[in-house]
Amino acid sequence: MELEKIANESLKATAHHLAEEKYQPEDPLQSLEVQEAKIERELSQCMLLAKTRIRDGFRACVEAVEGLARLDNSIDLAALQKNVDYAFSRFETVAMAKDMCTQLMEGHSWKELLGLDDTTMLLLYRGAKTLFDTGHHPEAEAAFFFLTTIDFTQYVFWLGLGHAAFHLNNINQALNAYDMADTCQPGSIWPHIYMANCFEAQYDYEESFICLKAADQELARSQEKDETLASELKSRLQTAKPRFGS
Amino acid sequence: MADILPPVGATGAIFSPAPDDAKTIYNRALPTTLAPPGISNPYPYKAIGEPFEALVFIQADTLRGLKYGA
Numbered sequence: 001m002e003l004e005k006i007a008n009e010s011l012k013a014t015a016h017h018l019a020e021e022k023y024q025p026e027d028p029l030q031s032l033e034v035q036e037a038k039i040e041r042e043l044s045q046c047m048l049l050a051k052t053r054i055r056d057g058f059r060a061c062v063e064a065v066e067g068l069a070r071l072d073n074s075i076d077l078a079a080l081q082k083n084v085d086y087a088f089s090r091f092e093t094v095a096m097a098k099d100m101c102t103q104l105m106e107g108h109s110w111k112e113l114l115g116l117d118d119t120t121m122l123l124l125y126r127g128a129k130t131l132f133d134t135g136h137h138p139e140a141e142a143a144f145f146f147l148t149t150i151d152f153t154q155y156v157f158w159l160g161l162g163h164a165a166f167h168l169n170n171i172n173q174a175l176n177a178y179d180m181a182d183t184c185q186p187g188s189i190w191p192h193i194y195m196a197n198c199f200e201a202q203y204d205y206e207e208s209f210i211c212l213k214a215a216d217q218e219l220a221r222s223q224e225k226d227e228t229l230a231s232e233l234k235s236r237l238q239t240a241k242p243r244f245g246s
Numbered sequence: 247m248a249d250i251l252p253p254v255g256a257t258g259a260i261f262s263p264a265p266d267d268a269k270t271i272y273n274r275a276l277p278t279t280l281a282p283p284g285i286s287n288p289y290p291y292k293a294i295g296e297p298f299e300a301l302v303f304i305q306a307d308t309l310r311g312l313k314y315g316a
Contacts (some may be wrong), residue, residue, distance in 0.1 A: 003303050003304075003307035003310070004303070004304070004307045006303045007300045007301075007304045008300070010299045010300040010303060011300035014300060043298070046301070047301060050301060050305065050308070051304055051307075054308045054309065054312075055308060055311075055312065062314060080314070081314040081315065084314045085313060085314050088309060088312050088313065091309065091310030097306045097307075100306065101299075101302045101303055101306050104302050104305075104306075105299060110305070110309065149305055
């Protein structure tokens with residue numbers, strides 16, 4: 001409860017700070033208070049969404065892993081439970097939680113801070129991937145949201161979030177996720193192609209073309225040559241160019 | 247590694263010369279394995295261009311309430 005209180009205080013401070021930055025005294029319809037309230041509302045919604053998705057995503061991952069374990073004897077559910085429960089029990093005191101929050105802001109991940117091991121992460125990922133592969137996109141989206149929360153350094157988690165969000169027609173979230181995937185693995189080609197798909201879905205052909213161009217450049221720089229992809233990208237660029245005027 | 251996902255950019259196919267040609271470009275699977283951590287800090291906790299400390303505390307509050315099987 002205390003963490004939630006800190007979060008709400010921090011949210012108010014952020015909203016105030018952002019409103020002050022955006023404030024234009026010459027606009028009588030947008031007083032500082034109105035701006036602040038608007039930003040606060042947006043941030044609150046974002047936090048509420050995060051809370052729900054983390055919970056739903058964790059549950060979805062675990063249920064999917066349990067489904068996999070029924071068909072695969074090598075999955076050790078007891079070990080998974082032990083590691084997960086140990087990890088989340090590390091929030092023993094509010095002081096410990098606060099300390100971990102500080103470390104998180106400095107660039108550490110929850111995976112590191114909570115001691116979630118690689119086997120656990122791989123299993124949870126397998127669960128999320130299964131949800132996506134079997135077309136359970138809302139559950140997959142939540143699962144990948146949870147995974148990106150736990151470890152924001154994983155390229156494939158962002159890719160999974162992007163794919164699931166795309167299928168749910170949540171294009172802006174997909175774009176953000178692909179952008180993060182690109183940050184995690186600079187030089188990769190696919191986030192640019194997926195972003196191009198997103199912009200096409202939004203009928204923004206110019207941005208789509210820019211993304212395809214970026215993919216083409218990355219491919220040219222890449223050590224691994226993929227002739228099929230190169231030729232497909234080239235023809236797609238040729239087709240995409242006339243879609244916007246210039 | 248070889249499993250195939252449903253096309254990610256189904257709507258994008260209209261911009262390729264032919265749907266068949268578009269296949270390879272869209273039908274990419276999510277990798278099966280995880281990579282070792284490769285980046286230090288992409289700083290994702292941002293909202294409207296600002297560090298979003300509140301979100302970190304909400305994450306902590308939510309994660310501490312999670313329990314396997316609950």
